Amino acid sequence: MRHVLLVLLLLLTVPFTACIDTGSDGGNRPPTAVIRYDGPLMTGKTIWFYSDQSSDPDGDQLSYHWSFGDGATWPTRNTRVYHQYQDPGTYTVTLVVSDGELTDKTTVEITIAESPNRRPDAHIDEVGMVFLDEDSRTVDVRFDGTASSDPDGDEMWYTWDFDDETDLNGDGVGWNDAEASGSVVHHTFNETGDFNVTLTVTDGELNDTARSVVYVRWPTPKADLESQNHGALGFEIWIHNVTRTVPLEDVKYYIVRDGQEVASGNVTDSGDDVVYRDDDLDGNLSSEDNIGVGTSVAQAGDDFILTYGPNEMAGETRGGADAEIGRTTLPE
Numbered sequence: 001m002r003h004v005l006l007v008l009l010l011l012l013t014v015p016f017t018a019c020i021d022t023g024s025d026g027g028n029r030p031p032t033a034v035i036r037y038d039g040p041l042m043t044g045k046t047i048w049f050y051s052d053q054s055s056d057p058d059g060d061q062l063s064y065h066w067s068f069g070d071g072a073t074w075p076t077r078n079t080r081v082y083h084q085y086q087d088p089g090t091y092t093v094t095l096v097v098s099d100g101e102l103t104d105k106t107t108v109e110i111t112i113a114e115s116p117n118r119r120p121d122a123h124i125d126e127v128g129m130v131f132l133d134e135d136s137r138t139v140d141v142r143f144d145g146t147a148s149s150d151p152d153g154d155e156m157w158y159t160w161d162f163d164d165e166t167d168l169n170g171d172g173v174g175w176n177d178a179e180a181s182g183s184v185v186h187h188t189f190n191e192t193g194d195f196n197v198t199l200t201v202t203d204g205e206l207n208d209t210a211r212s213v214v215y216v217r218w219p220t221p222k223a224d225l226e227s228q229n230h231g232a233l234g235f236e237i238w239i240h241n242v243t244r245t246v247p248l249e250d251v252k253y254y255i256v257r258d259g260q261e262v263a264s265g266n267v268t269d270s271g272d273d274v275v276y277r278d279d280d281l282d283g284n285l286s287s288e289d290n291i292g293v294g295t296s297v298a299q300a301g302d303d304f305i306l307t308y309g310p311n312e313m314a315g316e317t318r319g320g321a322d323a324e325i326g327r328t329t330l331p332e
Helices: 002-020
Strands: 036-038 047-050 063-067 073-076 080-083 089-098 103-112 128-131 139-144 157-161 184-189 193-202 207-217 224-229 235-240 251-257 260-266 274-277 290-293 303-308 323-329
Touching (some): 073 080, 128 139, 157 184, 184 193, 224 303, 235 303
Antiparallel strands (some): 036 047, 047 080, 063 089, 089 103, 139 184, 251 260, 251 303, 274 290
């Protein structure tokens, strides 16, 4: 009889045990995200954020993704990160914890007050357009940040990034590296392009940035123009001593009379009035090429001007102006 009762008790407890068993089938359970932080809640001050109280019931390794509410983020496997806010206000800090499959998210609001310290003001003297040397194919550019200031008179430190895609800090991008320090620095460019130079000035707590675009170009070609008058047949302009060949599609002509433009156009599509004779058929402005100019558009005493104005040098980079290659006054 005792054996029968023991069997009955075992049968009753088996389904009950199965009902209360959690996770015994190996299923993954989500982690729990917890935020804590410390540090002065003021602009320019370092605040430390911790995820060390986050946990995973299965003991899985966790990764953390922080968003600080001002656009900055920080993915990491470390349980401690830091952040500085540059502007006062209320920010929502978000932590997403992942075990590789499941995630949990938590948020906290923090209010940042204005620091008694005032932010410095960064300033870069404009450089504008510079030209590569024909021989070295480089150009050394001086950058001046001495007009930067601090309203509290604090000592300032200067760092520069020259947008040349050199990844010095190993974060995978080349536009945020401290490539030079000091209020006045030099940098050598070895290719053409539009480079966004950034100066960051800090007083040790707060910082400010200034940006300036440097346009690195090949120098404008120069040439000597010689003109001849052929009477009713018009004028002939000979091109000598071209310093650098450039595509004809980037070369324009202007005919100026008494300071006023009377005709202009690209030398390759100017029609019967102005005909460019590409003697070597290379499609470039070259020495000993010549241009025929009809009397319907030009007369003796007019100035005939060739200019260089490719797309990369037009518009805002040169204020719409072409760079002069050479000119001649059409003779009697």
